[in-house]
Amino acid sequence: MFKLRLTILCLLCGHLSETMAFPxxxxxxxxNVGVSPVSSEWPNTTLPTKRETAPNGSTxxxxxxxxxxxxxxxxTFDFYTGPxxxxxxxxxxxxxxxxxxxxxxxxxxxxxxxQGDNTTQLAYGVNRSSVRISSQTExxxxxFILDVEMAPWGCGVWPAFWTVGSGEWPWNGExxxxxxxxxxxxxxxxWHTAPGCNLTQGTNFSxxxxxxxxxxxxxxxxxxxxxxxxxxxxxxxxxxxxxFDAQEGGVFAMNWDENGIAVWSFYRAxxxxxxxxxxxxxxxxxxxxxxxSTQSCNITQFFANHSIVFDITFCGDWAGNSYATxxxxxxxxxxxxxxxxxxNATWIIKSLKVYKQxxxxxxxxxxxxxxxxxxxxxxxxxxVIFSHIVIVSL
Numbered sequence: 001m002f003k004l005r006l007t008i009l010c011l012l013c014g015h016l017s018e019t020m021a022f023p024x025x026x027x028x029x030x031x032n033v034g035v036s037p038v039s040s041e042w043p044n045t046t047l048p049t050k051r052e053t054a055p056n057g058s059t060x061x062x063x064x065x066x067x068x069x070x071x072x073x074x075x076t077f078d079f080y081t082g083p084x085x086x087x088x089x090x091x092x093x094x095x096x097x098x099x100x101x102x103x104x105x106x107x108x109x110x111x112x113x114x115q116g117d118n119t120t121q122l123a124y125g126v127n128r129s130s131v132r133i134s135s136q137t138e139x140x141x142x143x144f145i146l147d148v149e150m151a152p153w154g155c156g157v158w159p160a161f162w163t164v165g166s167g168e169w170p171w172n173g174e175x176x177x178x179x180x181x182x183x184x185x186x187x188x189x190x191w192h193t194a195p196g197c198n199l200t201q202g203t204n205f206s207x208x209x210x211x212x213x214x215x216x217x218x219x220x221x222x223x224x225x226x227x228x229x230x231x232x233x234x235x236x237x238x239x240x241x242x243x244f245d246a247q248e249g250g251v252f253a254m255n256w257d258e259n260g261i262a263v264w265s266f267y268r269a270x271x272x273x274x275x276x277x278x279x280x281x282x283x284x285x286x287x288x289x290x291x292x293s294t295q296s297c298n299i300t301q302f303f304a305n306h307s308i309v310f311d312i313t314f315c316g317d318w319a320g321n322s323y324a325t326x327x328x329x330x331x332x333x334x335x336x337x338x339x340x341x342x343x344n345a346t347w348i349i350k351s352l353k354v355y356k357q358x359x360x361x362x363x364x365x366x367x368x369x370x371x372x373x374x375x376x377x378x379x380x381x382x383x384v385i386f387s388h389i390v391i392v393s394l
Contacts, residue, residue, distance in 0.1 A: 062143050062280050062355035068135075069351035070110035077133040080311075085169075088158065088316030089336055090116075091127040103131050111149065116157070116312045116345035122337045130345075132311035138166055139306050141257045143280055143355040144177070147271075149249040150348035152312050153241040155182050155328035156335040157345045158319035161252070163306035170194055170222040173303035174229075177254050177263055180240040181319040182326040187239035189263045189290040190231035193220040197297035199230035205262070205291040207232035220297065227317075232290035239265050239289070245344070251275060255282045257357065258300055262288035280355060308352070312345050 068076070079095040098104035098114075105113050117129040144163070152159035160179040165172020174192040188210065191197070197220045199209065209216040210231035220230040238244050251266045253275070264285050266272065274281045292299070313319065315332040323332040335341055 058359040058361040061358045061360060062282075063358045064278065064353060065142065065356040066137060066354040067351065068353070069112070069349075071106050073106060073112045073349070073352075074104065074133070076136045078136060080132040080134055084313055084316060086158075086313055086316040086318070087320070088313035089127050089320070089333065090130045090312075090314045090316070092132045092311075093129050097129075098131050101129070103129065110350075112347070112349040114310060114312065114347040114349075116152070116314065116342045118339045118342040118345065120339050122339075124333060124337060126336075128314050128336055128339075128342070130312045130314065132309065132313075135308040137307070139163070139256075139308075139354065140304055141357075143282065143357075144254045144256070144308070145275060145280060145351075145353045145355070146177070146252045147249075147350040147352075148178075148252065148348065149350055150245045150344075150346055151178055151240065151249065152345040152347060153180065153183060153245070154342060154344045155326065156314050156319055156323065156332045157182065157342065158313040158316055159345070159347070160309070160311055160313075162309050163254075164309055165303065166305040166307065172305055173197075174222075175254065175256070175261060175303070175306070176229075176231075177252055178240070181322060182328055183241055185237040185239075185241045185243055187234045187244075187265065187289075188231050189234070190229045191220045191261070191292055191297075192222040192227065192229040193297070193302045195219075195221045195223065197221070197230075197292075197302040199232075200293040200296040203291050203293045203295070205232065205288050207234050207289045218296075220292075220302075230292070234265060234289045236265070238267065242344075249348070253280070253282070253285070255288075256299075256303065258294070260291055260293050260299060261303070262291040264288050278353075308354075310347060310349075312347070314342075314345075 074095070079098060080092050081094050082092070084090050084092065093101070093103060095104070101117070103115055103117060107113060114131045114133070116131075120129070122128060146161060148161075151161075158181045160176055162174060162176040162179065164174045170192050171194050176188070176190040176192075179188050179190060180186070189207065190210070191199070199216075199218045199220065201209070201216065201218065209218070210228065210233055211217060212225055212228060217225060217228050217230050219225070222229060234240070238247060244250070248268045250268045251271045253264045253266075255262045262282070264282075266275075272280075272285055274284060314336055315323070320332045328335065
């Protein structure tokens with residue numbers, strides 16, 4: 001009798017597995033970050049209605065890789081102390097000097113401060129002290145989200161938030177995410193590369209391609225056009241400078257993957273909810289401000305091993321050469337002497353977060369978590385109870 005009961009139970013279970021295709025979430029639902037599995041459990045997250053999709057049909061999610069904020073912000077950055085490659089009239093100081101002189105610090109409410117010297121009266125021709133830092137971690141693709149309350153600006157000031165490849169420049173590329181000079185009101189996003197990478201006209205982005213002598217700079221080649229690169233100026237007059245700071249800043253986001261490089265910026269009042277909740281979803285952000293497409297640039301060939309950089313330069317190749325037509329008074333060298341001219345040459349950073357891609361791969365039989373599928377759950381419970389009644393009655 002026992003053998004008969006066992007045989008019937010096995011037949012019922014086998015029939016159940018064939019007819020219901022019971023989903024095995026441990027074998028058919030896989031999380032992959034890069035090429036390595038990270039978890040076989042069903043993800044504890046709520047997916048928005050619209051998500052990016054990988055070429056293989058899997059859903060793309062962004063998971064946190066690194067967080068730079070608060071008291072630990074500077075722990076994984078190096079302070080650069082070499083000569084300014086852009087010929088600025090600036091002396092970049094080391095970590096100890098920066099903290100001792102107040103050029104770098106973290107406030108009691110965890111805001112990160114980096115600024116140019118705004119206290120020292122200088123003689124003509126003397127460089128002004130400032131800060132330039134580079135992340136110790138190098139990145140190959142990712143989603144970079146900077147929440148910044150204030151970005152530097154002012155006559156003679158040239159700040160940048162950017163990434164740059166290791167090795168001999170520019171062979172692994174450079175991406176300028178925030179950059180401007182003087183009292184400009186429009187942020188400029190620029191790519192500098194080895195020859196062969198170009199900006200594609202007609203790509204969907206809201207900004208305006210930077211021109212030289214009335215011609216779009218489509219070649220990102222750093223060896224031509226005085227290293228102008230291929231740049232895009234944002235449409236909003238509040239994306240840089242005094243108007244940006246008056247709104248308590250906002251968020252800049254760069255999505256860099258094998259399909260291209262895109263940059264968005266958001267006013268403080270319009271930061272997407274998915275960013276504030278730590279679940280960024282670029283597919284919901286609309287048209288980017290600037291984008292470099294794979295149509296004219298092999299992204300994986302021209303961009304690799306990037307460190308994150310913040311700096312504040314004075315005068316130099318851009319701010320110095322454009323000073324005479326900027327509407328700023330006097331000369332850049334004279335401007336540099338008075339420290340009160342640089343009260344706005346300050347970064348105030350709330351956080352910088354770097355996310356990496358994760359792929360949620362599911363078969364058609366496992367698109368719904370079995371516990372959440374009430375129909376499937378009810379049928380399973382019914383079958384188990386029915387099997388038990390049949391066996392007991394034998």
